[in-house]
Amino acid sequence: MNNVTNNPREKLACIFGRRSVRAYTNAQVDDDTLRLLLEAAMAAPSAVAKDPWRFVVVRRPSTLTEIASALPNGRFLAKAAAGIAVVGDIDAAHDRQLSYLLQDCSAAIENLLIAANILGLGACWLGVHPREDRIKRLREILSLPENIVPVAMISVGYPAERKEPRTRYTDRYVHHERW
Amino acid sequence: MNNVTNNPREKLACIFGRRSVRAYTNAQVDDDTLRLLLEAAMAAPSAVAKDPWRFVVVRRPSTLTEIASALPNGRFLAKAAAGIAVVGDIDAAHDRQLSYLLQDCSAAIENLLIAANILGLGACWLGVHPREDRIKRLREILSLPENIVPVAMISVGYPAERKEPRTRYTDRYVHHERW
Numbered sequence: 485m486n487n488v489t490n491n492p493r494e495k496l497a498c499i500f501g502r503r504s505v506r507a508y509t510n511a512q513v514d515d516d517t518l519r520l521l522l523e524a525a526m527a528a529p530s531a532v533a534k535d536p537w538r539f540v541v542v543r544r545p546s547t548l549t550e551i552a553s554a555l556p557n558g559r560f561l562a563k564a565a566a567g568i569a570v571v572g573d574i575d576a577a578h579d580r581q582l583s584y585l586l587q588d589c590s591a592a593i594e595n596l597l598i599a600a601n602i603l604g605l606g607a608c609w610l611g612v613h614p615r616e617d618r619i620k621r622l623r624e625i626l627s628l629p630e631n632i633v634p635v636a637m638i639s640v641g642y643p644a645e646r647k648e649p650r651t652r653y654t655d656r657y658v659h660h661e662r663w
Numbered sequence: 664m665n666n667v668t669n670n671p672r673e674k675l676a677c678i679f680g681r682r683s684v685r686a687y688t689n690a691q692v693d694d695d696t697l698r699l700l701l702e703a704a705m706a707a708p709s710a711v712a713k714d715p716w717r718f719v720v721v722r723r724p725s726t727l728t729e730i731a732s733a734l735p736n737g738r739f740l741a742k743a744a745a746g747i748a749v750v751g752d753i754d755a756a757h758d759r760q761l762s763y764l765l766q767d768c769s770a771a772i773e774n775l776l777i778a779a780n781i782l783g784l785g786a787c788w789l790g791v792h793p794r795e796d797r798i799k800r801l802r803e804i805l806s807l808p809e810n811i812v813p814v815a816m817i818s819v820g821y822p823a824e825r826k827e828p829r830t831r832y833t834d835r836y837v838h839h840e841r842w
Contacts, residue, residue: 488667492699495781498677499703499774520671522837524678527830528773529788535831540838547840583765583793587814590769591788594707595678598777602674609708609770614762627842635766651706652714658701659719661726663806 498602500649505606506560508641513565517603521568521640524599528591531584536577537592540569540626547625551637554621558610564639568596569622575631582633586613589635596638606643612636677781679828684785685739687820692744696782700747700819703778709767715756716771719748719805726804730816733800737789743818747775748801754810761812765792768814775817785822791815
């Protein structure tokens with residue numbers, strides 16, 4: 485993570501090094517660090533700057549366990565230091581469009597994940613929307629009002645696994661001038 | 664952009680410094696740099712790693728002008744060194760769900776925007792989805808097949824305006840343990 489380099493690819497280490505980390509140590513994540521993650525999330529652009537994103541920070545192990553049980557492949561959330569539910573307020577989204585809400589919340593999530601990587605944390609994006617059963621359970625567990633749409637759950641902790649930087653760049657996904 | 668700092672907030676400069684840049688110099692952006700932006704985009708996570716994102720890189724001024732005319736508030740795209748249409752293949756998206764397509768493409772876009780900032784470029788996210796008129800025009804101009812959903816247009820160039828780093832962090836958007 486040393487940006488004092490003239491190699492453009494090395495400058496992007498914070499992006500290529502962001503991997504889905506699902507194993508965490510027992511170390512807690514302090515309030516200042518969680519706050520920085522949220523500052524990074526809310527530095528994302530949003531449609532017409534409506535910032536429809538909202539966040540529920542969960543640290544109570546019993547709640548994390550409950551949410552984990554609602555997310556297939558999300559069992560590891562129970563062992564994370566924190567979970568951040570990223571949700572959107574449909575009444576705040578530009579033109580009340582779900583599309584903008586999803587785009588804006590996803591940009592915020594990606595900022596949060598890159599920030600976590602830069603700060604030496606591990607994190608993983610756990611999908612919630614558009615699965616009706618997961619949306620319903622999140623609403624119940626977190627007491628979300630009707631206008632609040634759960635998008636994803638982000639697990640956060642200090643990494644107990646190490647993954648190599650990478651890109652999944654695929655040449656045939658790139659077109660020039662037209663399709 | 665010096666990450667050799669012990670200040671956690673300064674380490675996140677690449678995120679807070681990403682601003683919507685709409686004014687560009689006449690300088691061209693070389694192929695290697697555009698390629699790096701796309702490598703960064705495709706380093707984002709996607710639902711079940713389906714990577715439904717696709718990209719159309721546009722450099723021809725006449726095409727940029729045509730696309731700009733289809734995007735309200737997007738006039739400046741005509742003066743950009745390049746435009747990158749970020750589109751999604753609904754047949755490739757997890758469970759063919761538009762929600763995943765939008766989330767995955769948005770994460771890729773945010774990676775691209777942060778990479779542009781790190782590399783000294785300016786970029787701006789121009790909304791396309793869910794506006795039917797914009798979707799239709801993009802489809803026509805770029806000859807997109809039916810299964811390809813235009814999400815956004817990203818303008819890219821060397822910045823002719825400077826904006827200060829910032830976050831739009833808002834304390835009341837953060838809840839703890841439950842809503």
